[in-house]
Amino acid sequence: MDPRTFLLDRVLPFWAERAYDPKHGGYFTELTHEGHPVSEDRRFCLVQARMLYTFSHAYWLSREDWALAAAERALDFMLRRLKQPDGAFATAAYLRGNEEKFDLVDFYDQAFVLFGLAWWHRASGDADALPLARAALSALDRSLKDAAHGGWKEATKQNGPRRQNPHMHLLEAMIAWFETSGDEVWLVPAREIIRLFEDRFFDASTGTLREFFNDDFSPAPGLAGQIREPGHHFEWVWLLHHYDRLTVCDGLIDAAERLYKTARRCGVDHEGSVVEAMDPQGEVLRSGRLLWPQTEAVKAALARTEFLDADPSEADYFLATMMATHFPGAGPLWINHISSGGEPLSEGVPTRLLYHLTLCIAEYERVRKQPVSKA
Numbered sequence: 541m542d543p544r545t546f547l548l549d550r551v552l553p554f555w556a557e558r559a560y561d562p563k564h565g566g567y568f569t570e571l572t573h574e575g576h577p578v579s580e581d582r583r584f585c586l587v588q589a590r591m592l593y594t595f596s597h598a599y600w601l602s603r604e605d606w607a608l609a610a611a612e613r614a615l616d617f618m619l620r621r622l623k624q625p626d627g628a629f630a631t632a633a634y635l636r637g638n639e640e641k642f643d644l645v646d647f648y649d650q651a652f653v654l655f656g657l658a659w660w661h662r663a664s665g666d667a668d669a670l671p672l673a674r675a676a677l678s679a680l681d682r683s684l685k686d687a688a689h690g691g692w693k694e695a696t697k698q699n700g701p702r703r704q705n706p707h708m709h710l711l712e713a714m715i716a717w718f719e720t721s722g723d724e725v726w727l728v729p730a731r732e733i734i735r736l737f738e739d740r741f742f743d744a745s746t747g748t749l750r751e752f753f754n755d756d757f758s759p760a761p762g763l764a765g766q767i768r769e770p771g772h773h774f775e776w777v778w779l780l781h782h783y784d785r786l787t788v789c790d791g792l793i794d795a796a797e798r799l800y801k802t803a804r805r806c807g808v809d810h811e812g813s814v815v816e817a818m819d820p821q822g823e824v825l826r827s828g829r830l831l832w833p834q835t836e837a838v839k840a841a842l843a844r845t846e847f848l849d850a851d852p853s854e855a856d857y858f859l860a861t862m863m864a865t866h867f868p869g870a871g872p873l874w875i876n877h878i879s880s881g882g883e884p885l886s887e888g889v890p891t892r893l894l895y896h897l898t899l900c901i902a903e904y905e906r907v908r909k910q911p912v913s914k915a
Contacts, residue, residue, distance in 0.1 A: 546871060548601060558575055565620065566621070569587050582635060583635055597902055627675025644697055645696045648706040651706050651710040683696055689756050691736050708772065708775060738795070769816065806822030813829040
Protein backbone atom coordinates (compact mmCIF):
# COMPACT_ATOMS: atom_id res chain seq x y z
CA MET A 541 0.00 0.00 0.00
CA ASP A 542 1.41 3.40 -0.95
CA PRO A 543 1.82 5.98 1.87
CA ARG A 544 -0.96 8.28 0.70
CA THR A 545 -3.51 5.47 0.58
CA PHE A 546 -2.29 4.21 3.94
CA LEU A 547 -2.86 7.62 5.52
CA LEU A 548 -6.08 8.76 3.83
CA ASP A 549 -7.90 5.44 3.48
CA ARG A 550 -6.71 3.33 6.39
CA VAL A 551 -5.49 5.53 9.23
CA LEU A 552 -7.28 8.86 9.35
CA PRO A 553 -10.89 7.76 8.65
CA PHE A 554 -10.52 5.20 11.46
CA TRP A 555 -9.32 7.85 13.91
CA ALA A 556 -11.97 10.35 12.80
CA GLU A 557 -14.61 7.84 13.88
CA ARG A 558 -13.01 6.10 16.87
CA ALA A 559 -11.34 9.04 18.64
CA TYR A 560 -14.31 11.42 18.35
CA ASP A 561 -16.52 11.78 21.43
CA PRO A 562 -20.13 12.44 20.34
CA LYS A 563 -21.23 13.06 23.93
CA HIS A 564 -18.84 15.85 24.90
CA GLY A 565 -17.38 16.79 21.54
CA GLY A 566 -13.71 16.86 20.62
CA TYR A 567 -11.26 13.99 20.44
CA PHE A 568 -10.08 11.57 23.07
CA THR A 569 -6.45 11.80 24.10
CA GLU A 570 -5.73 8.11 23.60
CA LEU A 571 -7.05 4.84 22.22
CA THR A 572 -6.28 1.38 23.51
CA HIS A 573 -4.31 -1.01 21.32
CA GLU A 574 -7.69 -2.53 20.43
CA GLY A 575 -8.90 0.84 19.13
CA HIS A 576 -11.23 1.84 21.99
CA PRO A 577 -11.21 5.34 23.54
CA VAL A 578 -9.58 5.66 26.95
CA SER A 579 -11.95 7.41 29.36
CA GLU A 580 -10.88 10.86 30.56
CA ASP A 581 -12.28 13.61 32.74
CA ARG A 582 -10.70 16.47 30.79
CA ARG A 583 -10.05 17.23 27.14
CA PHE A 584 -6.79 18.82 26.11
CA CYS A 585 -6.15 21.77 23.81
CA LEU A 586 -3.02 20.21 22.35
CA VAL A 587 -4.91 17.17 21.09
CA GLN A 588 -7.73 19.22 19.54
CA ALA A 589 -5.33 21.67 17.87
CA ARG A 590 -3.27 18.85 16.40
CA MET A 591 -6.43 17.14 15.15
CA LEU A 592 -7.56 20.42 13.59
CA TYR A 593 -4.28 20.45 11.67
CA THR A 594 -4.40 16.72 10.85
CA PHE A 595 -7.84 16.68 9.30
CA SER A 596 -7.41 20.07 7.65
CA HIS A 597 -4.33 18.75 5.86
CA ALA A 598 -6.23 15.56 5.03
CA TYR A 599 -8.97 17.67 3.46
CA TRP A 600 -6.36 19.70 1.56
CA LEU A 601 -4.98 16.46 0.13
CA SER A 602 -8.21 14.57 -0.50
CA ARG A 603 -11.08 17.07 -0.74
CA GLU A 604 -13.23 14.42 0.95
CA ASP A 605 -16.13 15.51 3.15
CA TRP A 606 -15.24 13.23 6.08
CA ALA A 607 -11.93 15.06 6.55
CA LEU A 608 -13.56 18.50 6.53
CA ALA A 609 -16.18 17.35 9.05
CA ALA A 610 -13.49 15.84 11.28
CA ALA A 611 -11.52 19.10 11.29
CA GLU A 612 -14.68 21.08 12.08
CA ARG A 613 -15.31 18.88 15.13
CA ALA A 614 -11.91 19.75 16.58
CA LEU A 615 -12.38 23.45 15.91
CA ASP A 616 -15.88 23.42 17.39
CA PHE A 617 -14.62 22.04 20.71
CA MET A 618 -11.77 24.54 20.79
CA LEU A 619 -14.11 27.48 20.25
CA ARG A 620 -16.87 26.30 22.58
CA ARG A 621 -14.84 24.95 25.46
CA LEU A 622 -11.29 26.28 25.33
CA LYS A 623 -11.24 29.79 23.84
CA GLN A 624 -10.64 32.58 26.36
CA PRO A 625 -12.06 36.10 26.07
CA ASP A 626 -8.61 37.51 25.25
CA GLY A 627 -8.13 35.14 22.30
CA ALA A 628 -5.88 32.58 24.01
CA PHE A 629 -6.93 28.95 24.47
CA ALA A 630 -7.01 27.18 27.84
CA THR A 631 -4.88 24.08 28.18
CA ALA A 632 -7.88 21.83 28.91
CA ALA A 633 -11.57 21.68 29.76
CA TYR A 634 -13.26 19.42 32.31
CA LEU A 635 -15.95 17.11 30.93
CA ARG A 636 -17.95 16.42 34.09
CA GLY A 637 -19.56 18.51 36.80
CA ASN A 638 -19.84 22.27 36.77
CA GLU A 639 -16.17 22.99 36.20
CA GLU A 640 -15.26 24.45 32.85
CA LYS A 641 -11.84 25.47 31.60
CA PHE A 642 -8.47 25.30 33.26
CA ASP A 643 -7.10 28.77 33.92
CA LEU A 644 -3.69 27.70 32.56
CA VAL A 645 -2.53 29.00 29.17
CA ASP A 646 0.46 27.07 27.79
CA PHE A 647 2.90 28.27 25.12
CA TYR A 648 3.19 24.85 23.48
CA ASP A 649 -0.61 24.67 23.13
CA GLN A 650 -0.87 28.13 21.57
CA ALA A 651 1.76 27.25 18.97
CA PHE A 652 -0.37 24.33 17.82
CA VAL A 653 -3.57 26.38 17.91
CA LEU A 654 -1.90 28.78 15.47
CA PHE A 655 -0.59 25.92 13.31
CA GLY A 656 -3.99 24.23 13.22
CA LEU A 657 -5.76 27.47 12.31
CA ALA A 658 -3.29 28.12 9.49
CA TRP A 659 -4.02 24.76 7.91
CA TRP A 660 -7.76 25.11 8.52
CA HIS A 661 -7.71 28.47 6.73
CA ARG A 662 -5.64 27.04 3.87
CA ALA A 663 -7.83 23.97 3.42
CA SER A 664 -11.32 25.33 4.08
CA GLY A 665 -11.00 28.99 3.11
CA ASP A 666 -12.69 29.95 6.38
CA ALA A 667 -12.04 33.70 6.72
CA ASP A 668 -12.71 33.61 10.48
CA ALA A 669 -9.48 31.66 11.03
CA LEU A 670 -7.35 34.74 10.39
CA PRO A 671 -8.78 36.98 13.16
CA LEU A 672 -8.76 33.98 15.51
CA ALA A 673 -5.07 33.47 14.84
CA ARG A 674 -4.24 37.16 15.19
CA ALA A 675 -6.05 37.28 18.53
CA ALA A 676 -4.29 34.12 19.73
CA LEU A 677 -0.85 35.48 18.82
CA SER A 678 -1.61 38.84 20.46
CA ALA A 679 -2.76 37.05 23.63
CA LEU A 680 0.41 34.94 23.60
CA ASP A 681 2.53 38.10 23.39
CA ARG A 682 0.62 39.84 26.19
CA SER A 683 0.72 36.92 28.60
CA LEU A 684 3.99 35.10 27.90
CA LYS A 685 6.38 37.33 25.91
CA ASP A 686 9.71 37.72 27.69
CA ALA A 687 10.93 41.25 27.01
CA ALA A 688 14.06 40.76 29.11
CA HIS A 689 15.51 37.57 27.61
CA GLY A 690 13.59 37.01 24.38
CA GLY A 691 11.16 34.36 23.31
CA TRP A 692 8.06 33.36 25.24
CA LYS A 693 7.71 31.84 28.69
CA GLU A 694 6.37 28.33 29.13
CA ALA A 695 2.98 29.07 30.67
CA THR A 696 1.01 31.54 32.76
CA LYS A 697 1.92 29.35 35.75
CA GLN A 698 5.44 28.31 34.84
CA ASN A 699 6.91 25.25 36.46
CA GLY A 700 10.24 23.85 35.37
CA PRO A 701 12.87 24.87 32.83
CA ARG A 702 12.33 26.81 29.62
CA ARG A 703 12.44 24.76 26.41
CA GLN A 704 13.33 25.20 22.79
CA ASN A 705 10.46 22.91 21.77
CA PRO A 706 7.48 25.34 21.91
CA HIS A 707 9.57 27.97 20.11
CA MET A 708 10.27 25.44 17.36
CA HIS A 709 6.56 24.81 16.92
CA LEU A 710 5.70 28.51 16.95
CA LEU A 711 8.23 28.88 14.12
CA GLU A 712 6.39 26.10 12.30
CA ALA A 713 3.08 27.92 12.80
CA MET A 714 4.48 31.25 11.62
CA ILE A 715 5.87 29.63 8.47
CA ALA A 716 2.46 28.06 7.83
CA TRP A 717 0.67 31.39 8.25
CA PHE A 718 3.13 33.24 6.04
CA GLU A 719 2.72 30.64 3.31
CA THR A 720 -1.06 30.77 3.69
CA SER A 721 -1.51 34.54 3.83
CA GLY A 722 1.63 36.05 2.28
CA ASP A 723 1.62 38.62 5.11
CA GLU A 724 5.12 39.29 6.43
CA VAL A 725 3.77 40.12 9.89
CA TRP A 726 4.01 36.38 10.62
CA LEU A 727 7.74 36.47 9.95
CA VAL A 728 8.39 38.86 12.85
CA PRO A 729 8.06 36.14 15.54
CA ALA A 730 9.79 33.70 13.19
CA ARG A 731 12.86 35.92 12.96
CA GLU A 732 13.08 36.16 16.74
CA ILE A 733 12.94 32.38 17.04
CA ILE A 734 15.66 32.00 14.43
CA ARG A 735 17.84 34.39 16.44
CA LEU A 736 17.23 32.30 19.55
CA PHE A 737 18.19 29.20 17.60
CA GLU A 738 21.43 30.78 16.50
CA ASP A 739 22.30 32.34 19.86
CA ARG A 740 20.89 29.86 22.40
CA PHE A 741 19.45 26.63 21.06
CA PHE A 742 22.19 25.54 18.66
CA ASP A 743 25.34 24.33 20.39
CA ALA A 744 27.91 25.08 17.71
CA SER A 745 30.72 23.49 19.70
CA THR A 746 29.15 20.04 19.36
CA GLY A 747 26.74 20.45 16.43
CA THR A 748 23.79 19.62 18.68
CA LEU A 749 20.53 21.20 19.85
CA ARG A 750 20.03 22.19 23.48
CA GLU A 751 16.62 21.36 24.94
CA PHE A 752 16.33 22.94 28.41
CA PHE A 753 17.26 26.37 29.78
CA ASN A 754 17.20 28.63 32.79
CA ASP A 755 14.94 31.69 32.81
CA ASP A 756 17.65 33.76 31.10
CA PHE A 757 18.14 31.12 28.36
CA SER A 758 21.47 29.96 29.73
CA PRO A 759 21.75 26.14 29.54
CA ALA A 760 19.91 24.33 32.33
CA PRO A 761 22.15 22.82 35.03
CA GLY A 762 22.74 19.10 35.49
CA LEU A 763 21.36 16.39 33.24
CA ALA A 764 18.66 18.65 31.77
CA GLY A 765 21.34 20.83 30.22
CA GLN A 766 23.05 17.80 28.69
CA ILE A 767 20.01 16.19 27.05
CA ARG A 768 19.90 16.26 23.26
CA GLU A 769 16.93 14.74 21.40
CA PRO A 770 17.82 13.53 17.88
CA GLY A 771 14.18 13.80 16.85
CA HIS A 772 14.26 17.54 17.46
CA HIS A 773 17.54 17.82 15.53
CA PHE A 774 15.75 16.32 12.53
CA GLU A 775 12.67 18.49 13.06
CA TRP A 776 14.80 21.65 13.06
CA VAL A 777 16.55 20.51 9.88
CA TRP A 778 13.22 20.43 8.07
CA LEU A 779 12.14 23.80 9.49
CA LEU A 780 15.43 25.54 8.76
CA HIS A 781 15.31 24.44 5.14
CA HIS A 782 11.77 25.72 4.72
CA TYR A 783 12.45 28.98 6.54
CA ASP A 784 15.47 29.49 4.29
CA ARG A 785 13.30 28.71 1.25
CA LEU A 786 11.02 31.61 2.18
CA THR A 787 13.54 34.14 3.48
CA VAL A 788 17.12 33.14 2.45
CA CYS A 789 19.01 33.47 5.73
CA ASP A 790 22.79 33.16 5.69
CA GLY A 791 24.28 30.28 7.64
CA LEU A 792 21.11 28.37 8.47
CA ILE A 793 21.71 25.52 6.06
CA ASP A 794 25.22 24.99 7.42
CA ALA A 795 23.70 24.66 10.90
CA ALA A 796 21.01 22.35 9.54
CA GLU A 797 23.64 20.12 7.97
CA ARG A 798 25.56 19.91 11.23
CA LEU A 799 22.39 18.97 13.11
CA TYR A 800 21.51 16.34 10.53
CA LYS A 801 24.94 14.75 10.47
CA THR A 802 25.22 14.66 14.26
CA ALA A 803 21.77 13.12 14.67
CA ARG A 804 22.36 10.67 11.82
CA ARG A 805 25.74 9.58 13.20
CA CYS A 806 24.94 9.41 16.91
CA GLY A 807 21.15 9.34 17.24
CA VAL A 808 20.22 6.47 14.91
CA ASP A 809 20.69 2.93 16.19
CA HIS A 810 22.03 -0.10 14.33
CA GLU A 811 18.53 -1.01 13.11
CA GLY A 812 17.87 2.41 11.62
CA SER A 813 15.58 3.82 14.33
CA VAL A 814 16.05 7.20 15.98
CA VAL A 815 16.77 6.94 19.72
CA GLU A 816 15.11 9.11 22.35
CA ALA A 817 18.05 11.06 23.77
CA MET A 818 21.81 11.47 23.72
CA ASP A 819 24.32 13.84 25.33
CA PRO A 820 26.34 16.60 23.61
CA GLN A 821 29.11 14.13 22.74
CA GLY A 822 26.64 11.74 21.11
CA GLU A 823 26.51 9.13 23.87
CA VAL A 824 23.05 7.58 24.02
CA LEU A 825 21.13 8.43 27.19
CA ARG A 826 17.81 6.76 26.32
CA SER A 827 17.84 4.08 23.66
CA GLY A 828 14.10 3.57 23.27
CA ARG A 829 12.26 4.24 20.02
CA LEU A 830 9.29 6.59 19.91
CA LEU A 831 7.21 7.05 16.77
CA TRP A 832 7.54 10.83 16.44
CA PRO A 833 11.35 11.01 15.99
CA GLN A 834 11.08 8.52 13.14
CA THR A 835 8.65 10.80 11.29
CA GLU A 836 11.02 13.73 11.77
CA ALA A 837 13.96 11.77 10.35
CA VAL A 838 11.89 11.15 7.21
CA LYS A 839 11.07 14.86 6.90
CA ALA A 840 14.68 15.94 7.41
CA ALA A 841 15.90 13.52 4.76
CA LEU A 842 13.19 14.78 2.41
CA ALA A 843 14.26 18.39 2.94
CA ARG A 844 17.83 17.46 2.05
CA THR A 845 16.55 15.69 -1.06
CA GLU A 846 14.44 18.68 -2.06
CA PHE A 847 16.94 21.45 -1.40
CA LEU A 848 20.39 19.80 -1.49
CA ASP A 849 19.80 17.06 -4.08
CA ALA A 850 20.64 14.46 -1.44
CA ASP A 851 19.96 10.80 -2.16
CA PRO A 852 16.19 10.18 -1.75
CA SER A 853 16.84 6.61 -0.61
CA GLU A 854 17.65 8.03 2.84
CA ALA A 855 14.03 9.12 3.30
CA ASP A 856 12.82 5.81 1.88
CA TYR A 857 15.00 3.99 4.40
CA PHE A 858 13.73 5.93 7.41
CA LEU A 859 10.10 5.50 6.31
CA ALA A 860 10.48 1.76 5.74
CA THR A 861 12.14 1.33 9.14
CA MET A 862 9.39 3.32 10.85
CA MET A 863 6.65 1.25 9.23
CA ALA A 864 8.29 -2.06 10.04
CA THR A 865 9.01 -1.09 13.64
CA HIS A 866 5.93 0.87 14.70
CA PHE A 867 3.22 -0.41 12.34
CA PRO A 868 3.64 -4.19 12.37
CA GLY A 869 -0.09 -4.56 11.61
CA ALA A 870 0.01 -1.98 8.78
CA GLY A 871 -2.25 0.42 10.71
CA PRO A 872 -4.49 2.13 11.60
CA LEU A 873 -2.98 1.79 15.10
CA TRP A 874 0.69 1.73 16.01
CA ILE A 875 3.08 0.89 18.80
CA ASN A 876 4.25 4.26 20.06
CA HIS A 877 7.15 3.31 22.35
CA ILE A 878 9.48 0.37 21.82
CA SER A 879 12.63 -0.63 23.69
CA SER A 880 15.97 -0.95 21.92
CA GLY A 881 15.42 -4.71 22.16
CA GLY A 882 12.07 -4.52 20.37
CA GLU A 883 9.70 -4.89 23.34
CA PRO A 884 6.55 -2.71 23.28
CA LEU A 885 6.57 -0.20 26.15
CA SER A 886 3.45 1.91 25.53
CA GLU A 887 0.09 1.10 27.11
CA GLY A 888 -2.01 3.03 24.62
CA VAL A 889 -1.97 4.86 21.29
CA PRO A 890 -1.78 8.68 21.62
CA THR A 891 -4.07 10.69 19.36
CA ARG A 892 -1.63 13.61 19.24
CA LEU A 893 0.85 11.56 17.16
CA LEU A 894 -1.40 11.82 14.10
CA TYR A 895 0.06 15.30 13.58
CA HIS A 896 3.56 13.85 13.14
CA LEU A 897 2.39 10.98 10.96
CA THR A 898 0.23 13.14 8.70
CA LEU A 899 2.90 15.77 8.06
CA CYS A 900 5.52 13.09 7.47
CA ILE A 901 3.51 11.20 4.87
CA ALA A 902 2.19 14.36 3.21
CA GLU A 903 5.78 15.59 2.80
CA TYR A 904 6.92 12.20 1.54
CA GLU A 905 4.23 12.17 -1.12
CA ARG A 906 4.93 15.77 -2.13
CA VAL A 907 8.69 15.47 -2.42
CA ARG A 908 9.02 11.93 -3.75
CA LYS A 909 6.54 12.59 -6.54
CA GLN A 910 8.69 15.44 -7.82
CA PRO A 911 11.46 14.69 -10.28
CA VAL A 912 14.76 14.57 -8.39
CA SER A 913 17.81 16.08 -10.08
CA LYS A 914 21.20 14.55 -9.48
CA ALA A 915 24.36 16.58 -9.16
